[in-house]
Amino acid sequence: MKKNLYTADASAVGGRSGHVRSATGIIDLDMSVPEGLGGKKNATNPEELFAAGYASCFQQALLVIAQKAGDRLDPETTVQCSVTLFQEGEAYGLSAVLDVDLKSFDQEKTLDMVRQAHQICPYSVGTRGNMEVELRVKGEAV
Numbered sequence: 001m002k003k004n005l006y007t008a009d010a011s012a013v014g015g016r017s018g019h020v021r022s023a024t025g026i027i028d029l030d031m032s033v034p035e036g037l038g039g040k041k042n043a044t045n046p047e048e049l050f051a052a053g054y055a056s057c058f059q060q061a062l063l064v065i066a067q068k069a070g071d072r073l074d075p076e077t078t079v080q081c082s083v084t085l086f087q088e089g090e091a092y093g094l095s096a097v098l099d100v101d102l103k104s105f106d107q108e109k110t111l112d113m114v115r116q117a118h119q120i121c122p123y124s125v126g127t128r129g130n131m132e133v134e135l136r137v138k139g140e141a142v
Contacts, residue, residue: 016045034085047083047094054123055081058098061121065113074103096127099136110137 009023014031017039021028033039034047059079066073080099085092098118102110114135118124127133135142 020049047085050094051081051083051096054083054096054098054121055079057123058100058117058121061117061124062100062102062113064120065116069113071105077102077104093131095132095134097134097136099139101138107137111142114142 010020010027011023012018012020012031016031016033018031019029020031030043032043032045034045035041039045056079058081059077062077062079063073078101080101082097082099084095084097086095087093098114100110100114102113105113114137118133118135124133
């Protein structure tokens with residue numbers, strides 16, 4: 001049975017060259033087309049926000065997997081997420097690369113934990129079958 005745990009609310013005006021604000025006011029940012037595509041400096045973009053959210057969420061999934069196994073993650077564990085905006089014909093899409101460095105586990109255990117985290121992370125679940133997500137451990141494809 002589905003049980004709603006939390007709902008986040010945010011609004012946008014002006015599209016990619018506008019402004020976003022969360023209902024809580026914690027996010028209150030100018031938006032821009034990425035600088036490399038002619039956008040302005042000192043503004044964020046949807047891909048950057050998505051990458052930050054996915055990295056954070058995936059790291060939490062790793063923490064859950066470790067806890068269930070009776071393990072603890074090294075405090076220096078990192079999840080790097082790169083989100084790419086691409087054009088294919090007239091449509092636009094996204095792809096992502098998650099690069100995990102657990103620091104203190106051997107390769108086999110790390111691979112297992114990354115695969116398990118990918119099964120439970122809400123971002124991974126939500127994007128599954130809708131966008132390409134590549135998993136890496138210390139730069140090497142899983």
